[in-house]
Amino acid sequence: MHYGWIGQSATNSRRAESAASDAASSARKAESAMARLEDLIDRQMLVIRSLLTMCEKKGLFNEPEFRELMNEVDLSDGRLDGKFKPEAAPQNCPSCGKVNGKRAVTCMYCGVPLEGRSIL
Ligand SMILES: [Zn+2]
DSSP: OOOHHHHHHHHHHHHHHHHHHHHHHHHHHHHHHHHHHHHHHHHHHHHHHHHHHHHHHTTSOOHHHHHHHHHHHHHTTTOOSSOOOOOOOOEEOTTTOOEEOTTOSBOTTTOOBOTTOOOO
């Protein structure tokens, strides 16, 4: 009798389990990175909302003036697209050494603040 297919099936099964484990690990890392991004966005929203509220309370500007200034700042990066994306080089994390995007303020992998980056 020839039972080689049983050994091959076990090998395929181990490979599939390993691939599934790798995929699960990647998914956990992506979820963690997403949670850090959401946290960063929430903190940025707090800074922006606080700043706007302070300016309105002090009578520094009204909403139409603010929207006009937003468009001006939006255009300052070369594109009127509802975003501000100044050019910056990717930066290695001072703690874990991984490369972070040019707009990252904190390391996407370990959360350590990046040198010279600020949400303001
Ligand atoms: Zn890091």
